[in-house]
Amino acid sequence: MTVLERPALVIAPPAALDVAAAFREHYPFVLRALVGLGVTPIDADDVAQEVFVVAHRRRGEFDPSRPARAWLYGIARGLARNRRRVRRDESLDVLSVGVSTEDPERAAAQSEALSLALRCLDALSTKLREVFVLTEFEGLTAPEVAELLELPVNTVYSRVRLGRERFDGALAKLRAQRGGKGP
Amino acid sequence: MNVEQDREQLIGQARAALEIRPIDLDEAARRFAARIDADAQRGAWRGSTEFVPLVRTWGRVLVLGAIGIALIALSMARCPLYERAIAPPAPVESEG
Structure with a gap:
């Protein structure tokens, strides 16, 4: 067996990210991160979708040695910079994204x-x-x-x-x- | 309640407001899949950093342009009107 035939030395092509699986795993994190980065909650869902669309387009560039979350966060950060909006008032209806309970109070x-x-x-x-x-x-x-x-x-x-x-x-x-x- | 507890409580409630219900996650995933399908139907996305399509396009432009220019030059060279146009003026013979 030559050196190149040893399994340990075979260089596998980089695995592209399974974006559909990543969506289910990281969507809540991306959404919260976007809100934390200054995107209004009402825009956050759209921007989060955009993050995964960009990730899907660039999935070949994903470096599997780094966590998917870090890569997605980097994309979210770039998009948040473009979409950041100043919150004009304290209106709670814009915060409907996150109402996770059936209890209105x-x-x-x-x-x-x-x-x-x-x-x-x-x-x-x-x-x-x-x-x-x-x-x-x-x-x-x-x-x-x-x-x-x-x-x-x-x-x-x-x-x-x-x-x-x-x-x-x-x-x-x-x-x-x-x-x-x-x- | 001290400052730290106050902050933690506020952040805990704020975080709870951003919790995603499974049904909302399913809906978001469905919309994402629909959008990806729509993108795929419109054609494969091409990264702006791809070099090969750029070279191929410019190569096509240069080759077709060279062929076009060669055809025009050839037709002009073979054209009798062109030959006459670039010919030196005929000497005018004096009558005397």
Whole structure:
């Protein structure tokens, strides 16, 4: 057996991403990430669909050595930059994407909390916001975020700390404006 | 409730607002599949970075252009009117 015939040395062609399977697995993450990145909830579904359409078109470029989620997040980030919209008011009807409960009161409370959280996120710069959303909303660890955003881990820790400070400051300010009402 | 608990509670509720029900995920997946099918029916998507189609198109333009120019040049060279047009003026003989 020659060197080239050894199975371990055979270089397989890169596997294209199975986008249909990835859609079911990562769609909720992409949707939340887009909202976290500043896309309005009413636009988020359209943009999330667009993310997977782009992924489908570019599936041959997918690097299987990296997590699919990181690749999809990169696409989402680019599209979010183009589609970011300024939220004009606190209208809750635009937050219908996420009403996940049959209980109207709980749904209203959740929508109100989402609206408030998005307003607090507006106080963060894009860099802080990205890291903050991935850690606080998605529950990713700092090394996971560092891999996803290709940043040093210490930068992630630093941005998380700063992001929390700014978020808490904005939350306190908004609560004070609303007379200390809960979410 | 301290600041950290307050933040965590708010984020927990906000995250819950963005939860996708299985029925919504099915619907989104169905719409995605329909869109991909529609794209496929319109023709295969071609990446803007593909080099071969670009070279093929320009090659076709150059070859067809060269053939066209050669045909025009040949027809002009064989044309008797053209021969007369580029011929030097005939010497005018004096009557005296």
